[in-house]
Amino acid sequence: MKTTLEELQAFVAVVDGGSITAAADQLGQTVSGISRALGRLEKKLETTLLRRTTRRTELTEEGQAFLHRTRAILASIDDAEEHMAARRQQPAGRLRVNAATPFMLHAVVPLVPAFRQAYPQITLELDTDELNIDLLARRTDVAIRIGPLRDSTLHARPLCTSRLRVLASPAYLEAQGKPRSVADLSRHTLLGFTQPESLNRWPLRGAHGDEWPVVPGITASSGETLRQLALQGVGIVCLSDFMTAADRACGDLVPVLAKDTVDVRQPVSAVYYRNTQLVARIACFLDFLQEHMG
Template identity: 65%
Template structure:
């Protein structure tokens, strides 16, 4: 007997929800029907996909391997169905979007209302992760990546570039003074990232002529946390324009060492899996993002600098 799409969906939904009962509710099936579907799948594959304990369900090694294939099949069918529907109606269905917290809060969130008005049948699911995620594992349709891409399995579309600046609050500068040159930064509280280390290379040149790498007094995984620390006067930061534009305009953050700051701009790209057909949902979201940000994320980048800090 051949595996059915319903059996694959039952398996993937049980994994996603964590229980057969929750999966049955999401699939609008009875618990017994969902359990039988999972049992049939395991029988056809002649292997155990999930270990059942009194507290939870746990994927076996075989189950973890099969899950990737099952999701790829489900996504492929969903994509084929949507492409047919797109011929006669607007994009519809769930669209899972992932971005780092600062980009989500300062760029995507202000654009959601306009996107929903334009595509009311798309159900947006917005997730924030500070690190790079596996799009298939997290069932993510499109992710926003800031910086140079390394994953060759991804399609990408450039949204623009965002400039980096050295910033501090007026309160911090009043208390600790303003550094007059790069060397004086060593006397100040510098705030940075715990990973990756390349984010602690600032758009400055040290006395040796090399890119200036800081040793953070406080480090965190989130750019938004760094922004809040800077606003509270905790130290000096290096952050992207897309998240500090309003702070600079209002005077809550002030650019320092402007004459010494190199024109370093991070590429901002929308990515999705190379083996996934571009659904109308994905295309509609990326198109809306590019249109809405036209001119707000300059296209010019300091390519030489990007190569120097790798």
């Protein structure tokens, strides 16, 4: 595009005001600034739009044709600005959210109906992954991350914390016996994570301090898989409260070694790329999560 918005606005203001002086007053610019803008516009279009004399300014035939289209262009810009203002008041558009499968299932999905009711014009796209993803590569707006954050290129919004507990099903404990001490765990089937290895250091007091490194008999990449194994009575597991609250409430999973368990709470954060101004659909989602999870 050769012409600029400033030049188009100057042209219309001169026509509507009847003179360059009136246009300058309307736009809050100098007379020379308006005159130069008109000169640049006519030079770019290689035509004369206005015949200017000391007494009056009138449109040429080419100017009349160009005026009609210019008004349409400026009206479209005004409409686009009003549309964006409306989106800020009523957020809309596609929102891509990434989280680990267990957190998505147990913490985010239950909140979706209320969020959709509050923001019906936002289209949610929910993506799950057990590893920390590259937000830009996956075109993700918001990712939920559990544990300490290390990526300094991201903004982070703290949402809540979630306590770690050692759990087992009543059926497993009935069949295998309940461990009376941390050392007794060596005689049990332990369910652990494939990675990261830090998740296989359970918050138990013992010879190693306030962390007990376990050697899992069965490993999985997803906490949800470990939860299902524990529910089936396969072994003892250490999981975060956000995915086991309902199981503990109904007695399907019960605490193991509660008196030896250290109160360790994992931080839960929403992360997004740094930008100068957060778009409305992301801001309202972050506010919603913080309100309902905090």
